[in-house]
Structure formats: C-alpha cells, structure tokens
Amino acid sequence: MSKKNADVKKLEEIAHRTRINVVKMIAKSGTGHLGGSMSIAEILAVLYFHELRIDPKNPEWEDRDRFVLSKGHACPALYATFAEVGYISKDILLTVHQTDSPLQMHPERGVCPGIEMSTGPLGQGLSTAVGMAIGARVKGKDFRVYALLGDGECNEGQIWEAAMSASKYKLDNLVATIDYNKFALSEATEKVMPLEPLYDKWTAFGWHVIEVNGHSVTQLINVYDEAKQIKGKPTMIIAHTVKGRNVSYVEDTWQSHSVSMTSEQVENTLTELGCSKEEIKTTLAQMKEKK
C-alpha cells in the first residue's frame, strides 16, 4: 500500500471510530445531535489529521491553526476527534453533556481544550473565524483559520455579513466548509429556506468555491490542498454529505437531527458500525447507569 493510500485508510478509520464514539456518547447522555455529527466525521478527520498545523500536546500553541465549529451542536463529533488527537482523554467522552464536564452540549472556549470559540446560536462562528484570520495578518503570523458551517446555518444573515467581510479583507488564510447534509431541524433545508444556488451565492460574495463529496477522504485532502494555493480571497468548500451517515434508521432524514436512542437502536447502530457484542453490551450497560 502506498503512503498516500495508507494515510487515507488511517483517516477513514479515525472517522469510523468518531462515528462509533458519537453513538456511544449520545447513548450515554440520553440525547444529542446525532445527524449533524455523523455527517462531519470525515471532514474533522481530514482537518485534524491532515490539514491543521497543531501540537496535540499543546492546544494553546500560539502559532497553531485555528478551527471554529460554527455549527456548534455537532460537537460530539468534535469531542470524539479531540480524543483521537489527544486534546482530551478518551476516558471523558462519556461525560458528554454532564454539568461539570468540559464536554458541554454546545462547545465552550476555556472549558474544553481545543475549543477556539464558544458556539451554539447559529451564524456566529464564521464572524469569529474572520476575526482570527484578520488577527493573524495584523500580527504577521502564518497560521490559518478553518470554520465548519451547517447548511441550515446559512439561513442566518450574519453568515453573509461575515462572507462579505472575509472577501473585503481578502482573507486567503481562511477556509470555511459547509456540511451540506440537506436537512435542518424540522425538514429539508430546501424547504425550510432554499439555499440554492449555493455555489453561485458564495462565488458572488467573492469566495473561491469548491464542491466536494464530504465523505471522501481523498477528495477532502485534495480540496484543502487546493485552498492553500488560492491567493487574495477566502475559500469555501461545499461538502456534500449525508445527515445521520451510517445510522440506517434515520440516515438522510431530518429525524436524525437531535435524538434520544433506545437500547435497540443503539444495539442495531453499533452492530451496523461493526462493534463487537462485548463492546455493545458495555454501552447498553452504561446507558442504564445513573445519569
């Protein structure tokens, strides 16, 4: 196997483990944003294990690349990725959503290592990423800034305010990705509020826009590499994804947005994800423990 193929396989395995951990976390918590977490597993794996310049031992390293999860509700996938990176211990993943846990239901800066910005109310993260990117330039630093947006999040006016400002300031050190999983909370994004033509909109706002299969590690590696070559404008990667990816009972539906999973649903989903009977038994037992 070539090195590149080995890297791709490694990232696919990380994304797969992220999905398993997301299911276990939501099973234990009793609730959580499943759909939008499952759709970003490959994007996060590629960002944190291929793209971002980070030091796993020092999440505060001042020259690190920044990542803002603007669609903050999908943080179970981010926490699971952090456990792979080493920002947090795998042991705390199941404390997700508990009052004293660093893993709050919407991510909080200063509470969990690696979280660059508190997010949750949609539309706010991209502006903060714009601020970080401007800050890098004013300070003469070469770190880059990444933001991950939801598709429904692009309903928010603030996203387009941020889009204009990133373009005005020619932020070629800023790369945003839209997790285009086609569903918002209540139904299809095109019904809630039509986004199309999304590529044309971002292009018209002065961004370099690339469309990609958001579950293809190979394609994602290529587009993030391409973004590095773009000068004088920010890059938007429209990643076509599947909401609730690999959770067959809700995959590709709005019903996967925020869920409480029954034991049966957990058992079936973890089985589909290839977990052993022993592993599934442990998760089911953890679900019954006092919350």
Added chain:
Amino acid sequence: MLERTAPRNVLGKTLVELGEDNPDIMVLDADFCTASKTVAFKDRFPERFIQVGIAEQNMMGIAAGLSTVGFTCFASTLCVFCSRRACDQVTVSIALPRLNVKILALYAGIFVGKNGASHQALEDIAIMRSIANMVVVQPADAQETQQVVRFAAQYDGPMYIRIGRDPRPSMVPHDYKFQLGKAVTLKEGKDITLISYGDMVEDTLNAALSLEEKGIHARVINMSSIKPIDEEAIIKAAEETGKIVTVDNHNIFGGLGSAVAEVVCEKMPVKVRRMGVRDVFGKSGTNEEMQKRFGLRAEDIEKEVMSLLEN
C-alpha cells in the same frame, strides 16, 4: 462651571494615545466612526482599524475572534445596535468566553439628537447588566471618559461603556481616578442621596445645589460603574441619609434605579424613588424637549426630592 466637552469628543484622541503605546489595540466600527470620533484611530492606524460596514452582529463576532489572538478590541457603534441588535453575539461570542472586547456604545438614553424612539437607548443597561461576565459603565464627563477608556485597555474582560453624545461640564474632581465598582461622591449631604451617572449627573448636581439654598443637604453620587455597583456607597447612603432618589437616562426598569433598589432592599431597606423613562418609547426632539417630556430636568429632580421628603 468649566468649559463643556462632549465625552465622545475625547474618544478618538484617547484611543490613538493607547494605540501608540500598545500595538495590540484594535478598533472596530459599523459605519459610525465619524460620529463616534473613532475615525482618529482609523487615520492613525489604518491597519488596526476594522470597518465592518452596517453589520453590528458581525462586528461583535470579529472582535471576539481578534481578541482570541491577543488583541484588545474596542468595538463601537450606537448603544441600541450594540445591545439590542447584537445581543446574542455579545452574550455568546464575547461574554460567555469572557473575551477582551470593550464595547464603546454611543448615543446613550434619550440624548440622541433628534433621532427619536428607534435610536433612543432605553433598554441597553438592562440588557447588558443581566449578561454574566459583563461590566457596565457610563462616565459623566470627558475627563472620566478618558479614564474609563484607559482603564478598559488594561482590564482583561468584556466591558460595555456608554458614551455621552453631547457636551457636559467637568463633573469629577481634578485628581479623580476611575475605579471599577467605586462610586464618587460629588457633594456631601445628610438629608437625602441622589444617585446618577453619565449625562444626568449635571442636572442631578444642579438640583442638589438648588436644594442646598433651601436648606436641604442632598448627597450626590456619580455611579459611573453601574455593574459592578458600589454596594458600600449605597448602603452608607441609605444608612446616613435614609432616602434615595435615582436618576436614570434609561427605562426605569433595569437601569441604575433597579440596581440601587436591589442593593437597598437586600441590605438596608429605605425609601427609593426611581426617576427615568417610565416604560414608554421616546420621540424626536432636542435634549431639552426630551428631558422635559420625561421629567428629567433639574427642577423635576428637585420636585421629586421635595415630595419624598414631605412624605
């Protein structure tokens, strides 16, 4: 009284002075810099001045992001847009992570030129006061404004600083030094205490001076630090003078009057009268017309004091 200066007129100069000493000062604007006078900073340090256009929510987010990279950010526009328009951004992007963003909010309360109800800030103190981690200050004159802005550049955390639009005489003592959470007594008195801040301090003090001629000794406190508030000064006033009148340039709900009443009720119950805008919207008009309409002239304050003393 000394010459009158508008607090906003010292803003640009003070920011430029801070910018000369500290390369990490940045100023953000939402198309208001010629009115707020922060344009002076733009002219001196164009690379550290961010013009976001008429997009206050984005401005607060960009300021939050900049502050995470190590900048001390001054984000500025009208009070109403800082508070009402960008409330969620201020709360979640700035206050929750306790970032180093100072909001310079212009056009305070009823003093907004003739701009009328939509531009009068009658809710902003209530909004900002109820956001955890947020500090709320309105200086009374140009000198105190300079002090507060200089303090803000040193303070690590979010602040909401309300800046008056119109000329005011010098109110604070010559050697005054602003301290967060510390009120300044402008006039001693034992019969009653008048507490105010910002634009209303002038007429509050004038009312007290007029009362003095009638043999009523009113204490006057400039409560520029609205949050954290100087509980000690309030308790002492309640204890020593027994009656308190607050004068707000804001809705009586949630402003200084509410903050003072909260302390008095819990720590030293005495009678408190809250003057301010009594839960109605404003109108277009001059400052004088607005003060008359809402009963916030020196003579109205005097009348309120007399009525409280008689009862």
